[in-house]
Amino acid sequence: MERVRTAVTIRDVAREAQVHPGTVSRALNEQTRTLVNPETAERVLQVAERLGYRPNRIARGLKTNRTYTIGVLIPDITNPLFPPILRGIEDRLLDEGYTALVVNTDNDPVRERTHVEAMRARQVDGFISATARLDRELLDEVGAADVPLVLVNRSLEDGSVPAVTVDDRQAIKLAVDHVVGLGHSRIGHVAGPQNLSTGHRRYQGFKEAMAAAGLPVSEDSVRFCRTFTEEEGARACAELLDASGGELTAIVAGNDLLAIGCYDVLEERGLSCPGYLSIVGYNDMPFVDRLRPPLTTVHVPQREIGAVAADLVLQLQGGPIEGLDEILLDPELVVRESTGPPRG
């Protein structure tokens, strides 16, 4: 309960340096140091150093209403998609003396709420959310408390909250154009969950890109997954293969995990990739270049997304910014060995 009172406070320094605590505070703070006599300041600095003084940010935060902490909501850090984003965020925050409070929500509303509450109670200066969904209610709540919030990897239809994402439509277009360029025309889409903005937008992008290429998209050429997992990808892929009567020659998947699921059914059925079926993923997760075959996928600059998002919350610390909604970064197709010309 009672931790040994070892901490040296501003008062200790003051006593030792023969000045008032207020003066110590000023001397220690870059911003206000000019207000104190250089000699005094120097002395205070010395004493602080000698005593091993460590400012108590908690106390500081109480007074200044700033904790220099940003809450980061992630569905599941175990999903390889997120670590790079997190790195991007952290590195950027660190530069400015901020720290990230990271939590996993599992996209579970109650976990989400618990975590957001906990973070608000800790007076975080802002939020970055990579979660697929966030209660409208929760959203409004943090909005009302006017602590900045920025979304990554997804966005709101109404643009009411700033977001940084990759241009999903353009990205999917890259993918379909690639296989079209290879000569494919019977192209399927293993789509992500439609209640997630990412899944939905990629599906839209697929339809658009196909239309632009003058290709029809029938009911048989797309299947929806309930989650972004290998299992669902496999299920959808199998259904697609069955429904198309073996005519499909390429699949663009809603994300890499889904693509891996496709690999699984090919292997199971003894079909080759890209010989029998070309597959392109989405995200360029770590290690997909090590799959057999290495996965052709669209690379999204995760780390940069994180960094930009961090930048944004940091800027938002200064107050709201007008006319800010979505920042789109450019995706990039990385061609590996899971795509090739159509069979026959």
Add this chain to the structure above:
Amino acid sequence: MERVRTAVTIRDVAREAQVHPGTVSRALNEQTRTLVNPETAERVLQVAERLGYRPNRIARGLKTNRTYTIGVLIPDITNPLFPPILRGIEDRLLDEGYTALVVNTDNDPVRERTHVEAMRARQVDGFISATARLDRELLDEVGAADVPLVLVNRSLEDGSVPAVTVDDRQAIKLAVDHVVGLGHSRIGHVAGPQNLSTGHRRYQGFKEAMAAAGLPVSEDSVRFCRTFTEEEGARACAELLDASGGELTAIVAGNDLLAIGCYDVLEERGLSCPGYLSIVGYNDMPFVDRLRPPLTTVHVPQREIGAVAADLVLQLQGGPIEGLDEILLDPELVVRESTGPPRG
């Protein structure tokens, strides 16, 4: 600068409920609620709810010297080894109302120091460190401040700091015995950095296991890597292959990344695995079951390690525990397809 003063404080609740702030505090806290008249308590609860009161943990922490926050030091969250550990930690912490403050150190001493300072300034209640090294100095510093520290995935020789790890020696023995059982006798070791406890202990374990199996380990049968990366693994593997004059038939690697490096040189040289060379990894990182061939490796219960570590810091909150040093969890060999009988 001045955020709108929207927060409702304990005083607002007090005014509204016609009681003293102290009473509100007591009513709101489970522990002390019995001290207040049930009716009053109920009324306070109601008002608090109605006003949307959110206790300010910062203020609370200032008074109670508890932040319910644990600092977690990780080398690099981008390394697939760590996300599961982090999950284990977070889930366990969440159960107890704690939150994790996570940072990436890159094993860089200055980053490390910066981060530790920042966390101490934020008055974290404890530390969990998964970093390979930590300045002796830093270690002592947090020790002196008597905030609990527990290590994961590595330990100190002198056992001065509680740690939770897997039994590296036993684990490597599992690996060695496996290939020995397959009939191998010319077994090499691609060892991790010897300045990291993990790398060192696995190397020791390798020598011991070989000795126990009655097998010699010559100078030509081990190569050391400077880092736990594919590149280094590849370099070491190539050297090993060259040095042994083509006699080696199996390699046990210091970790999965190193093993992947071995895969690379085999591919480069057109050699097969496990036909020409059996390879066993260490850690059972996500996705190694999807490599070609799926990697035989020793599984370490990352998530559990994290959970146990979290448990430990939590327990340590009650005060130091006597006779506590290292908690060893059991590794488990998972045999996949990268190992087979020796050629010839």
Add this chain to the structure above:
DNA sequence: CGTTTCGCTGCAATCGTTTGCAGTACCGGC
């Protein structure tokens, strides 16, 4: 030499809670 200005420092309130202590009211027992 008186007055203003300036540079520096001290004072004390404040941030939002917690908590030891004291006070009050009521009840029961003798």
Add this chain to the structure above:
DNA sequence: GCCGGTACTGCAAACGATTGCAGCGAAACG
């Protein structure tokens, strides 16, 4: 009727910092 006890509740001092305001001495100015 007095006393002790019990059950609440209020008071006020913390926790460790920040900061507007005021004071003070010395320099500058007229």
